[in-house]
Amino acid sequence: MRTVQVVEELEVPPAxxxxxxxxxxxxxxxxxxxxxxxxxxxxxxxxxxxxVWESTPAGRGRVTERILERDEQHVVTEVxxxxxxxxxxxxFEPERVTxxxxxxxxxxxxxxxxxxxxxxxxxxxxxxxxxxxxxSTEAADEASL
Numbered sequence: 067m068r069t070v071q072v073v074e075e076l077e078v079p080p081a082x083x084x085x086x087x088x089x090x091x092x093x094x095x096x097x098x099x100x101x102x103x104x105x106x107x108x109x110x111x112x113x114x115x116x117x118v119w120e121s122t123p124a125g126r127g128r129v130t131e132r133i134l135e136r137d138e139q140h141v142v143t144e145v146x147x148x149x150x151x152x153x154x155x156x157x158f159e160p161e162r163v164t165x166x167x168x169x170x171x172x173x174x175x176x177x178x179x180x181x182x183x184x185x186x187x188x189x190x191x192x193x194x195x196x197x198x199x200x201x202s203t204e205a206a207d208e209a210s211l
Contacts, residue, residue, distance in 0.1 A: 069166065070169070071194075073163070074163050078205045079160070083205055084136070084138050084139065084141060096197055097200075098196040099126060110133070112133065113133050114132070115133050126148075128147065128148070130146045131146075132144045139158050155167075165198055
C-alpha cells in the first residue's frame with residue numbers, strides 16, 4: 067500500500083471536528099472535488115454505513131466510502147473509486163487534524179509505480195491539503211457561531 071498524509075492546524079475541540087467531518091451537508095464547503103451525494107445510508111455516519119458521491123467533472127468520478135470506525139477523535143473509512151481503493155483515516159486532536167490515505171491503484175501496468183510516484187501521490191496529497199485547509203476554516207467558522 068502507498069500512503070499520503072497531511073496535517074493542518076485546527077482550532078476546535080475534537081468532538082466538534084468529528085461531527086462536522088461526517089456532516090455530508092457541509093462537504094461541498096471543504097471536500098476537494100465533491101459535487102453531490104448519489105446515495106447515503108440512513109445510519110450514516112455509524113460504522114458499516116456508506117455514502118456514494120460524485121466529484122466535479124475534473125475529479126475522481128463516483129466515490130464510495132464506508133465507515134469502519136468512528137468516535138470523537140477519529141473517522142476511518144474504506145474508500146473506492148475507479149482508479150484506487152484504500153483506507154482513509156482522519157484524526158482529530160487538540161489544535162490539529164491529521165488525514166492519512168493508504169491506497170492501492172486499481173490499474174496494473176509496468177509504469178504504475180513511476181506514475182504513482184511522479185503524479186498520483188502528489189495529486190492526492192494536494193487534494194488532501196486543500197480539503198484539510200478548507201475544513202479548518204469551516205470548523206473555525208462553525209465554532210465562532
